[in-house]
Amino acid sequence: MRRPHRSRVKGATTMKRILLAASLMLAGSLALAENQLGGIRPVTPLDEESEARQIPNVVNSDVRQVRNYPDQPPVIPHKIDNYQLDLNANKCLTCHSRTAVEVSQAPMISVTHFMDREGQTLASVSPRRYFCTQCHVVQHDVEPVVVNGFVDVDRVLDFMRGKKEGGQ
Amino acid sequence: MLNFLKRLWFIIRQPATHYSLGFLTMGGFIMGIIFWGGFNTALEVTNTEAFCTSCHEMRDNVYQELKPTIHYTNRSGVRATCPDCHVPHDWTDKIARKMQASKEVWGKIFGTINTREKFLEKRLELAQHEWARLEANDSLECRNCHSAESMDVTRQSKRAAEAHERFLFTGERTCINCHKGIAHHLPDMSQQAFVEPLTPTTGQIARGPVRLAEIEAYLQSARP
Numbered sequence: 001m002r003r004p005h006r007s008r009v010k011g012a013t014t015m016k017r018i019l020l021a022a023s024l025m026l027a028g029s030l031a032l033a034e035n036q037l038g039g040i041r042p043v044t045p046l047d048e049e050s051e052a053r054q055i056p057n058v059v060n061s062d063v064r065q066v067r068n069y070p071d072q073p074p075v076i077p078h079k080i081d082n083y084q085l086d087l088n089a090n091k092c093l094t095c096h097s098r099t100a101v102e103v104s105q106a107p108m109i110s111v112t113h114f115m116d117r118e119g120q121t122l123a124s125v126s127p128r129r130y131f132c133t134q135c136h137v138v139q140h141d142v143e144p145v146v147v148n149g150f151v152d153v154d155r156v157l158d159f160m161r162g163k164k165e166g167g168q
Numbered sequence: 169m170l171n172f173l174k175r176l177w178f179i180i181r182q183p184a185t186h187y188s189l190g191f192l193t194m195g196g197f198i199m200g201i202i203f204w205g206g207f208n209t210a211l212e213v214t215n216t217e218a219f220c221t222s223c224h225e226m227r228d229n230v231y232q233e234l235k236p237t238i239h240y241t242n243r244s245g246v247r248a249t250c251p252d253c254h255v256p257h258d259w260t261d262k263i264a265r266k267m268q269a270s271k272e273v274w275g276k277i278f279g280t281i282n283t284r285e286k287f288l289e290k291r292l293e294l295a296q297h298e299w300a301r302l303e304a305n306d307s308l309e310c311r312n313c314h315s316a317e318s319m320d321v322t323r324q325s326k327r328a329a330e331a332h333e334r335f336l337f338t339g340e341r342t343c344i345n346c347h348k349g350i351a352h353h354l355p356d357m358s359q360q361a362f363v364e365p366l367t368p369t370t371g372q373i374a375r376g377p378v379r380l381a382e383i384e385a386y387l388q389s390a391r392p
Binding site: 060061062078079081082084087088089090091094104105 | 236237238325326327330331346349350353354355356357
């Protein structure tokens with residue numbers, strides 16, 4: 001009496017599971033088709049070879065860019081192709097070192113770059129600040145692949161002030 | 169000695185007794201072609217990249233460094249080979265450089281830079297020779313292709329245009345002053361300046377501990 005009943009229930013749950021799995025897969029594939037998992041991830045299936053994207057141009061305007069927050073390392077507004085930056089030579093300092101700025105009229109590296117980790121100012125660039133491209137990077141002329149929700153602190157302050165004035 | 173020269177002069181002045189005039193002139197002409205042609209061909213052969221890179225000293229060090237630079241690979245496919253920059257194009261200067269190159273043959277035979285380590289140790293000196301040569305001839309080998317007259321600064325980046333207007337067109341600096349290390353890696357530049365500051369700084373960077381008295385003495389001497 002019990003046995004057939006049990007097996008009937010079991011059969012029903014299996015059926016339900018299959019249906020659930022199928023609907024999930026369908027929903028998943030729909031979401032995939034809708035989203036295309038864009039951004040930096042390539043859309044081509046793994047077993048196919050995608051077409052190489054065009055290498056974007058480096059911004060070479062020589063116009064200094066705004067910093068998004070005070071201690072942001074400034075971005076490099078020019079090309080740095082084949083700039084040698086190793087133990088032997090630092091091409092960046094050809095123009096940006098303290099003694100070179102008179103000739104180059106380039107911005108001098110910040111005074112913080114002369115400080116060691118204890119805050120002692122040294123006579124020349126501190127070794128921990130020597131490799132410029134650890135923090136400073138060039139920009140490419142492209143649309144951002146991921147939407148950036150960053151809000152400048154000044155805008156936050158404006159918002160706060162507006163709220164205060166509105167409240168009073 | 170004088171007698172020997174006299175005898176030689178006497179022989180030369182004698183008319184040929186066995187050979188015809190035609191044989192002598194035609195023979196001289198043909199031998200001239202062979203010798204001059206051979207000399208010129210040898211000169212041309214030694215003036216190719218294939219010849220330079222047939223030695224591992226060049227092939228494994230400087231040639232590999234040249235490859236990713238714009239003088240080897242670029243959008244238009246025009247490129248410079250070793251002799252374009254390192255051998256003068258004018259005949260007299262070329263022969264002078266070729267004679268200097270006998271030092272390089274010596275170096276090759278005795279293995280002056282036959283290992284990577286030896287090369288790295290010597291590369292500052294070697295680079296300085298080239299910089300000195302290019303500074304002395306106003307960067308002639310650069311200017312064989314890059315002419316200041318044909319340089320359109322409006323097509324350059326702002327930075328490059330300003331630098332060329334300030335230093336190149338005024339003749340204040342020559343190409344190599346700023347464009348060091350564009351085709352090969354730079355040696356240890358810690359004792360070197362890429363571009364000399366307009367107001368020259370005196371003194372070398374002190375290595376190792378320096379006594380306070382020494383510094384004081386130096387400051388005294390530096391005072392006007």
